[in-house]
Amino acid sequence: MARDGARLVPQGQAMSHVLRPDPRWSSSAIRDLLEQARAPGVISLAGGLPAAELLPTERLRDRSAHVFELHGAHTLQYGPSVGEPALREILGSYEAVHPDDLIVTAGSQQALDLVARGLTRPGDVVVIESPGYVGAIQVLQAAGLDLIACPVDHDGLDTAALEELLGNGLRPALVYVNPNHQNPTGGSLSPARQAQLLALADQFGFWVVADDPYREITFDRGVPSPEHGLHPATSDHVLLLGSLSKTLSPGLRLGWCSGHRSAITRLEMAKQAADLHTATFNQLLAASVLSDHRWWIQHLQALRVAYQERRAQLLDALELHLPDARVSRQSGGFFLWLELSGVDTTTLLTAALEAGVAFVPGSVFSLDDQPNDALRLSYSYADVDTIEEAVSRLAEATMRAAIRS
Amino acid sequence: MARDGARLVPQGQAMSHVLRPDPRWSSSAIRDLLEQARAPGVISLAGGLPAAELLPTERLRDRSAHVFELHGAHTLQYGPSVGEPALREILGSYEAVHPDDLIVTAGSQQALDLVARGLTRPGDVVVIESPGYVGAIQVLQAAGLDLIACPVDHDGLDTAALEELLGNGLRPALVYVNPNHQNPTGGSLSPARQAQLLALADQFGFWVVADDPYREITFDRGVPSPEHGLHPATSDHVLLLGSLSKTLSPGLRLGWCSGHRSAITRLEMAKQAADLHTATFNQLLAASVLSDHRWWIQHLQALRVAYQERRAQLLDALELHLPDARVSRQSGGFFLWLELSGVDTTTLLTAALEAGVAFVPGSVFSLDDQPNDALRLSYSYADVDTIEEAVSRLAEATMRAAIRS
Numbered sequence: 001m002a003r004d005g006a007r008l009v010p011q012g013q014a015m016s017h018v019l020r021p022d023p024r025w026s027s028s029a030i031r032d033l034l035e036q037a038r039a040p041g042v043i044s045l046a047g048g049l050p051a052a053e054l055l056p057t058e059r060l061r062d063r064s065a066h067v068f069e070l071h072g073a074h075t076l077q078y079g080p081s082v083g084e085p086a087l088r089e090i091l092g093s094y095e096a097v098h099p100d101d102l103i104v105t106a107g108s109q110q111a112l113d114l115v116a117r118g119l120t121r122p123g124d125v126v127v128i129e130s131p132g133y134v135g136a137i138q139v140l141q142a143a144g145l146d147l148i149a150c151p152v153d154h155d156g157l158d159t160a161a162l163e164e165l166l167g168n169g170l171r172p173a174l175v176y177v178n179p180n181h182q183n184p185t186g187g188s189l190s191p192a193r194q195a196q197l198l199a200l201a202d203q204f205g206f207w208v209v210a211d212d213p214y215r216e217i218t219f220d221r222g223v224p225s226p227e228h229g230l231h232p233a234t235s236d237h238v239l240l241l242g243s244l245s246k247t248l249s250p251g252l253r254l255g256w257c258s259g260h261r262s263a264i265t266r267l268e269m270a271k272q273a274a275d276l277h278t279a280t281f282n283q284l285l286a287a288s289v290l291s292d293h294r295w296w297i298q299h300l301q302a303l304r305v306a307y308q309e310r311r312a313q314l315l316d317a318l319e320l321h322l323p324d325a326r327v328s329r330q331s332g333g334f335f336l337w338l339e340l341s342g343v344d345t346t347t348l349l350t351a352a353l354e355a356g357v358a359f360v361p362g363s364v365f366s367l368d369d370q371p372n373d374a375l376r377l378s379y380s381y382a383d384v385d386t387i388e389e390a391v392s393r394l395a396e397a398t399m400r401a402a403i404r405s
Numbered sequence: 406m407a408r409d410g411a412r413l414v415p416q417g418q419a420m421s422h423v424l425r426p427d428p429r430w431s432s433s434a435i436r437d438l439l440e441q442a443r444a445p446g447v448i449s450l451a452g453g454l455p456a457a458e459l460l461p462t463e464r465l466r467d468r469s470a471h472v473f474e475l476h477g478a479h480t481l482q483y484g485p486s487v488g489e490p491a492l493r494e495i496l497g498s499y500e501a502v503h504p505d506d507l508i509v510t511a512g513s514q515q516a517l518d519l520v521a522r523g524l525t526r527p528g529d530v531v532v533i534e535s536p537g538y539v540g541a542i543q544v545l546q547a548a549g550l551d552l553i554a555c556p557v558d559h560d561g562l563d564t565a566a567l568e569e570l571l572g573n574g575l576r577p578a579l580v581y582v583n584p585n586h587q588n589p590t591g592g593s594l595s596p597a598r599q600a601q602l603l604a605l606a607d608q609f610g611f612w613v614v615a616d617d618p619y620r621e622i623t624f625d626r627g628v629p630s631p632e633h634g635l636h637p638a639t640s641d642h643v644l645l646l647g648s649l650s651k652t653l654s655p656g657l658r659l660g661w662c663s664g665h666r667s668a669i670t671r672l673e674m675a676k677q678a679a680d681l682h683t684a685t686f687n688q689l690l691a692a693s694v695l696s697d698h699r700w701w702i703q704h705l706q707a708l709r710v711a712y713q714e715r716r717a718q719l720l721d722a723l724e725l726h727l728p729d730a731r732v733s734r735q736s737g738g739f740f741l742w743l744e745l746s747g748v749d750t751t752t753l754l755t756a757a758l759e760a761g762v763a764f765v766p767g768s769v770f771s772l773d774d775q776p777n778d779a780l781r782l783s784y785s786y787a788d789v790d791t792i793e794e795a796v797s798r799l800a801e802a803t804m805r806a807a808i809r810s
Contacts, residue, residue: 015667017610018524018578018642025523025674052478060481061473068466073457076465076654106511110680117547118430119423122527135681142678144527173423205422237423249481251685262420269430273547275515276540279684280656 024142030364033349037358043390045314046358048183048334049381050246054306056289056299060249063288067281070288075281081272082264083256084283090290095242096227097258103267104278108213108243108255109135111267115174115209115239116143118270119263124173127165127206129157131337131365131374133183136176136211148172149367152182154329156189159196166204174207179230181214184365184376185337186330194230201237207263208235213243213255216300218332219308223300236260244286246334247300252282307334310379310387317391322398334380339373343398346371351401357393429547435769438754442763448795450719451763453588453739454786455651459711461694461704465654468693472686475693480686486677487669488661489688495695500647501632502663508672509683513618513648513660514540516672520579520614520644521548523675524668529578532570532611534562536742536770536779538588541581541616553577554772557587559734561594564601571609579612584634586619589770589781590742591735599635606642612668613640618648618660621705623737624713628705641665649691651739652705657687712739715784715792722796727803739785744778748803751776756806762798 037044068075082088083104092099105111112135120126122144128136130149140147148170151158157177175197179189189197201208210230216223230238239259244252257267271277290296314336318325328337340348345361352359362374382390442449473480487493488509497504510516517540525531527549533541535554545552553575556563562582571577580602584594594602606613615635621628637643644664649657662672676682695701719741723730733742745753750766757764767779787795 015641015665018612019665019667019671020526022523022526022671025671047483049483052482055478055481057473057478057481061470064469064473065466068462068469073460073462074656076460076462076656077457078452078454078650078655106680106684109678113679118427121425121427122549135678139678142522142675207423236420245483250483251479251481253680253682253684260420260424262424266424266427266430270547273514273540273544274518274679275511275658277658279511279658279687282684282687 024144028364030346030349030361033353034358034360036353042353042356042358043382043386043393044358045377045379045382045390046360047381048378050250051306051310051381054303055249059289059295060285063285067284067288071284075284077280079277079280079283081277082268083278084280084287086287087283090287091242091256092258094290095240095256095258096225097232097240101232101261101264102256102258103264103271104283105255105257105271106253106275106278107245107250108211108241108257109139110274111241111255111257112136112176112209112211113139113143114267114270114274115207115241115257116140116145117274118266119207120145120173125170127162127170127172127175128367129177129182130367131184131362132176133178133211134364137367140176145173147367150175152185152187154185154187156182156187156193157197159193159200163196163200166200171204172206174209175201176209176211177230178214179210179212180224181217181330181333183214183333184335184360185328186333186335187328188331189230198230198235198237201235206237208238209241210238211241213241213246214333216247217304217307217334219304219311220331232259239263247303248286248289252286254278254282254286307380310384311336313384313387314377314379314391317388320388321391321395334378336377336379338375338377340375340398341373343373343401344371345373345375348375348397348401351397352394355393355397355400357390357397359394429549433769435751435754435766438758439763439765441758447758447761447763448787448791448798449763450782450784450787450795451765452786453783455655456711456715456786459708460654464694464700465690468690472689472693476689480689482685484682484685484688486682487673488683489685489692491692492688495692496647496661497663499631499695500645500661500663501630502637502645506637506666506669507661507663508669508676509688510660510662510676511658511680511683512650512655513616513646513662514544515679516646516660516662517541517581517614517616518544518548519672519675519679520612520646520662521545521550522679523671524612525550525578530575532567532575532577532580533772534582534587535772536589536767537581538583538616539769542772545581550578552772555580557590557592559590559592561587561592561598562602564598564605568601568605571605576609577611579614580606581614581616582635583619584615584617585629586622586735586738588619588738589740589765590733591738591740592733593736594635603635603640603642606640611642613643614646615643616646618646618651619738621652622709622712622739624709624716625736637664644668652708653691653694657691659683659687659691712785715789716741718789718792719782719784719796722793725793726796726800739783741782741784743780743782745780745803746778748778748806749776750778750780753780753802753806756802757799760798760802760805762795762802764799
């Protein structure tokens with residue numbers, strides 16, 4: 001179409017001639033509805049964005065200039081598919097793996113995409129947490145995989161339920177988990193369940209994909225060290241995914257996957273096909289910022305303090321306005337998971353948007369899309385001064401929805 | 406694996422337990438050999454990198470600071486899957502399409518990946534140019550597509566041969582072409598063949614993917630305007646892929662696809678699954694640089710002059726040292742395509758690397774991988790002072806290879 005919308009040549013064929021329907025790429029009614037979360041006047045507790053004021057904008061601006069000075073044209077040139085050596089070195093040390101056992105990706109979303117494409121085949125069975133991360137459901141479905149849901153609670157994936165599935169003959173190629181502060185429930189995989197998951201992986205031969213973007217955002221206990229969780233050193237079956245999106249900047253699109261070198265080589269080939277390599281400047285910038293270890297440690301500590309305060313505010317507001325809501329136990333991350341007994345949260349979303357507040361209903365995080373009484377509230381992005389008002393609007397919408405039903 | 410290579414826990418299972426062989430991700434012997442092109446002392450005419458000294462490093466350094474000043478935390482935040490509005494606006498104007506009919510991608514490599522995943526299904530037939538762009542072969546094979554080769558000459562894709570394939574019952578979902586200065590032959594699709602290709606697309610209902618990274622690097626005639634080539638305004642079947650990798654910076658990873666809005670919506674969903682969105686900073690930086698139209702036009706003109714000089718040097722050196730080589734006609738881009746009658750260029754590569762020069766043998770650009778007498782020489786990246794020495798070494802290797810055989 002030309003800019004003015006006019007056609008230079010009359011069209012002989014309808015788009016259906018080439019654009020065939022494809023179940024992998026069907027749109028979701030709820031996701032369309034959530035577009036309204038951006039409308040003016042709506043306070044959004046829906047998205048999982050980091051707070052704008054907690055992004056280290058000045059630091060990155062200053063280091064940008066430094067990166068250009070130091071690296072010159074290298075900053076702008078093609079680079080290796082597996083990642084810039086300087087960043088692999090630092091991330092390897094951060095994850096306690098050899099740099100050769102780590103590939104840099106465009107966010108951990110791409111790491112999961114490469115794992116799905118490089119290490120599974122269409123039709124393979126994969127197990128996901130239910131409720132589970134929407135982005136994972138999307139990318140695994142896009143790869144033509146057969147998704148099976150396994151329940152999750154405040155101790156993470158229910159490995160007894162997984163064992164039962166395996167006992168009944170299920171043979172997954174991959175099991176996907178958020179080991180710390182799971183999205184959306186906030187649960188963290190207990191050491192006992194980690195051990196059971198690894199034993200099952202060894203016995204049945206599947207990949208354990210530990211997607212761990214929230215590890216640094218731990219409040220009520222020490223930040224878990226990577227080596228003591230699901231880690232490539234513990235089992236060749238573990239692929240550990242990481243991200244700088246919650247700590248440094250989502251807009252730089254930097255994540256990684258670490259694992260057995262032969263798996264990383266496969267991901268490198270998939271990466272080459274996908275987009276050749278991750279942006280060079282972005283990698284050099286992150287390497288420059290993370291190499292100032294002292295600043296980085298202080299920055300992470302400041303994030304923990306700030307997000308913990310936001311969580312406290314949200315919890316206080318819930319106590320005040322929605323005292324009957326059941327809030328799942330968690331010790332970090334960006335989200336609270338609520339159950340509003342007897343309330344269909346999919347229907348509630350429409351009333352909530354009318355009242356000027358957005359959240360994500362529980363059905364979005366499940367495979368069957370069935371309405372349920374759960375919902376996810378994010379405390380990471382909303383303005384601290386608006387959190388109480390948001391919850392007050394949510395309570396109002398809940399009351400209105402109860403009257404209507 | 407822990408950093409020191411020691412295992413914390415003995416491994417019970419071999420990697421074959423989880424890492425199954427997969428024909429989509431097999432490595433290539435020649436590509437492994439070409440790793441040697443990076444060895445010290447080897448002059449590489451192999452890669453298609455832009456010259457480091459022609460990258461606008463200072464300009465981008467200065468604009469980076471400006472972008473941080475102007476946009477603050479927005480620079481570092483999540484952004485829309487379809488791209489930053491500011492960059493879509495400028496690229497839309499550049500490609501003569503409505504901004505809503507364009508999606509920003511991580512290089513045109515990713516644009517092709519999204520097209521393959523979003524608009525075809527595994528098992529679909531796609532037609533590629535032979536010889537053709539290696540990166541396209543890789544990504545289309547990775548998507549599980551069935552690749553069919555169609556010959557190409559200095560007028561681009563042989564559309565008569567395509568018509569014959571279609572007449573014999575071939576029903577491709579997609580036909581992939583480089584319309585200007587094709588990689589590797591340098592040919593450009595003639596207006597008559599463009600018209601025939603579009604007529605065939607309308608008749609048989611396939612996508613025409615016009616991947617056009619070299620359009621601006623045109624020497625001997627005016628730079629083609631997008632509207633007069635394969636363009637979405639001419640047919641709903643056209644998807645026009647573009648890239649800033651040859652003109653502004655490959656390391657920023659910025660490309661795009663423009664086409665019918667319903668196709669762009671599908672690509673947007675595929676993009677969301679692949680990596681959520683293209684890096685925000687990179688998009689804002691490119692928008693800032695390209696919005697200075699005067700600078701951009703001058704920069705492109707300077708590139709054309711510089712690359713044309715490099716091509717002249719390479720042609721002169723070939724005339725001097727390899728007068729029997731048949732050089733394909735071209736009028737721009739980064740490559741010359743040579744035929745060395747009776748020489749197996751796959752074998753020649755080993756001798757050439759010994760002599761201290763690298764090129765890409767013709768077999769790499771074909772589906773059957775059969776050795777042939779063609780090869781690709783790049784004049785874009787080698788130091789201007791070394792081009793003659795490189796060709797002299799190539800001539801020496803050719804003589805040695807002739808004696809051996």
